[in-house]
């Protein structure tokens with residue numbers, strides 16, 4: 001979708017905009033593109049938190065709609081009401097550990113939900129796809145697990161190994177199938193692990209920060225030698241902006257942070273940052289590190305080759321690691337109320353207070 005043609009009259013549907021990454025994407029688009037009407041559709045599952053969007057909730061060009069992407073009738077109504085030109089699809093069940101406990105929930109939202117949304121876009125756009133775009137946000141986990149060497153490129157064969165990554169892989173295949181079969185103008189990105197403000201505190205980085213605050217053990221799975229490529233979440237939002245507007249239809253772009261960390265090194269670094277921020281003697285928090293039972297099917301290493309995105313669209317990550325980790329830790333310390341509301345469940349009442 002080109003900015004110049006549509007900036008003054010475009011309506012964009014963002015799904016999952018109350019979640020971690022979605023809230024950064026919504027804020028980025030609402031603030032950067034006053035001419036776009038950004039409609040955030042979110043079911044507000046345990047992971048959806050409208051407090052993430054407090055600063056933009058009254059913006060003229062922002063609308064929140066509570067609902068489920070599996071609800072075809074609702075989607076049809078929304079397409080009718082807002083006449084969307086673009087979809088940025090982030091809504092998903094996203095936590096690997098939860099997918100191991102309850103795989104069906106992942107099939108329901110990530111596969112059925114995505115296909116329902118594809119159908120709604122196709123129906124609404126009536127096979128006249130001029131100026132339209134369906135952007136599917138996916139993960140590098142679809143590519144499986146790397147050894148010590150090598151990187152995931154857009155050509156890497158899919159090899160998902162957790163119920164989460166299997167469900168995302170299936171959704172990616174459906175999105176591409178709609179491009180090939182119906183000509184739906186899709187674009188897909190597969191991104192590495194994100195970190196930053198508003199990350200739900202059961203994921204590694206916020207969990208470690210929060211447990212250090214509370215003096216609780218820091219659970220490191222297995223031998224701690226698992227490697228992830230960490231991307232600053234606001235860099236993900238800018239990558240999505242660039243790909244949404246300038247990515248080639250039908251293409252896939254890998255997004256990464258150039259920023260590989262073994263889990264144990266990351267946890268130790270977070271300990272050092274937190275000691276410094278909390279004014280504790282160096283080494284205090286590292287004593288909380290506890291090696292625990294490994295995650296079943298735990299992927300050893302993820303690492304992204306994002307050169308296609310850099311060479312074609314000029315995007316690169318901006319934030320250097322330690323700086324980003326420090327900013328994240330500081331954000332959690334300065335946003336005690338946000339964290340308390342999540343931990344107590346209070347955030348789930350925000351919708352009623354705010355919207356009803």
Ligand code: NAD
Nearest residue numbers: 016018019020021043044045047048068069091092193194
């Ligand atoms: P998240 O779990 O924080 O947020 C998901 C959001 O989707 C929540 O607001 C939730 O309420 C909403 N949602 C869930 N089921 C829904 C449904 N059926 N209908 C409508 N809304 C629903 O997830 P996240 O970490 O922000 O990830 C967003 C997207 O980015 C996902 O598609 C994920 O696969 C992808 N991704 C995440 C990462 C990461 O590191 N977190 C990395 C790469 C890609």
Ligand code: TYD
Nearest residue numbers: 096193202203204205219220221226228263
């Ligand atoms: P996570 O944040 O769940 O992201 P993903 O599984 O999508 O990569 O986990 C990041 C890494 O941290 C992963 O290798 C699992 C590991 N991990 C721990 O060692 N301890 C924990 O308590 C958690 C939640 C994750």
